[in-house]
Amino acid sequence: MNTQFFRTVRLAIKSLLLHKLRSGLTMLGIVFGVFSVIAMLAIGEGASSQAQRQVLELGATNIIVRSVKPPDDGENTASSSNSRVLRYGLLEKDYRLLTAIPTITQTTPMREIVKQARYQHRQLNVRIVGCTPEYLTINHLNMAPGGRFLTGHDLDSLENVCVVGSQAAAVLFPYEDPLGKIVQLENQAYQVIGVTNERTASAAIGGSMSGQDYNKDVYIPLTTMKVRFGILNVQRSAGSFSAEQIELSQVTLQVASKEDVISTAEVVRESVERNHPRSKDYAVVVPLELLKQADQIRYIFNFVLGSIAAISLIVGGIGIMNIMLATVTERTREIGIRRALGAKRSDIINQFLTETIVLSGTGGLVGIFLGLMTPVAFTGLKFAVNQFVLSGSSGTSDISRIFLEMQPQVAIWSLPIAFGISVAIGVIFGVYPARSAARLDPIEALRHE
């Protein structure tokens, strides 16, 4: 059986080699079809894995409940203009309610204010984060050697201590060791007890459009923040004054296992709903759900790109069919000889189908090889774009930055699929020529010149 199979394939190759250039050019159609399918999928995969990584940085077992400024309907504006203070967001009682959910292993409440941080003459707008010791582990932050994070004792005794993010530390203390130095946060002095290592930004979540950048944060004890900064966020700008009251900006919850995340998120939604029956002033963000959405987007993306590439595969298939039809006419006499020597119609179909499959299958293998070269080719493309297209423009736009940062990833699953499709194309577009070869009358075929 096996040797028979190899014999058939070998004889098919022999027939194809009879017209080397013609077979080669026909194969090229499939080569580029398969290559573009793999390349398109690789680019799609590369783009979506970037987005996916950012979502994962939020933590796959985390559930984030965040305060959101409610939409400005008439009622709200009236009340806020009366009191001049907009009250919204998560409350401390929400937090206490959430800690009671049994599947949740760790929680950390957090409140953030954007203020200026100053050391000597250097200053920087930072996000001051009032938080608890658990914040470190839940958000996958790491401490740089030498320092420490906030402790329970810092919170209990309202210490004026802070932990500085890596980028903030680099700006405020370019030449010195930040540890032990005093930083001014809105005219209050805080002693630096630690610096966090650099951490990649995570995806944007409800309430903020930009991704979360942890590197410009300054962490202080939540209790200290409440006492020192009060509960009002006051913003003054050229003649106007607005104040907001937010008790907690965000509560991050960690669930024991991935399986419980979705069900726990339901419970969380219901619990918070109870305290905020009317206004939608909070958002529950579940990274795992975001991940699923990202997956869905990826499927759509891959499907669309793959379909476009598949068109070129079909064009290649039409090329094969065209050539095989010509071959059948040209080899009519050979078909007659084989029929006279005892070949059944099915034998003739098998012979021509084997030839098209060898043609398209080899094309598929070469296409896969080229497809594996996609990342290399893409690097070259990026270099060319950088040199000739972007060299004139000043600064890089977001789009070009996304393009330059993207790295196509050849999806391993796309290789067998591309090969399978190329073989299938050979079968689909080979059946008609093969059948028309088999239908020839042996006597007529033998007479054919």
Added chain:
Amino acid sequence: MYAAQLTELMKTYYMGDNVVRALRGVTLDIPTGDFLAIMGSSGSGKSTLLNLLGCLDRPSSGKYMLGGVDVSTMSDDKLSGIRNKMIGFIFQSFNLITQYTVLENILLPLQYRQGAPTITSYDEKRCIEIASRVGLAQRLDHRPFQLSGGQQQRVAIARALINDPEIIMADEPTGNLDSVTATEIMQILKDLNAEGRTIIMVTHEPDVAIQTKRQIYMKDGLVAGEGIFAYESTAQPVPH
């Protein structure tokens, strides 16, 4: 014992409104070991008769027994099997497969054996034996275009023998060959016949036909006469 028996064999073609009665009732017995020449001018029905004898076509009516089997109403697939197993073809224009070597050409009928068994080293050994019998042992790796006409026809004869057929059908086997080569090919056929093989040959050359055991002459879809002299008396004068 008969290799082939034809009873009232008819073949009618419909070409538009025209009805062509190519064979109008041929009855013929071909005993095993016969060497029969079929002669006749073009349009006499000799090609149609050969096609029917070679199982390339089915008769419109009548009965054709080949090696004791009625093949007149067999399906296309079964006829293919019969051609493969029981008939060896030799053509005027050799009809070798150009992209194959001599060895591959001779092995070709084995590819289409019933059940498509693998070609074994025994098959290849037999193939080489047959090839050396017709004087091709040194040319097994050649391609047809590297051979002379006589050598190509020897390949075709070897190919016709590989499945050990009941009958060898030769359609003007010497038509494309010079007289010296034609004599060599006829000698091979005569040797095969001497071994007991049945050979049916279509030819219009009387000096080739005369070398066979029996001659029949076709005219207007019927067997018009038997014997070389029948040909002489009914057709154009024979040279020398």
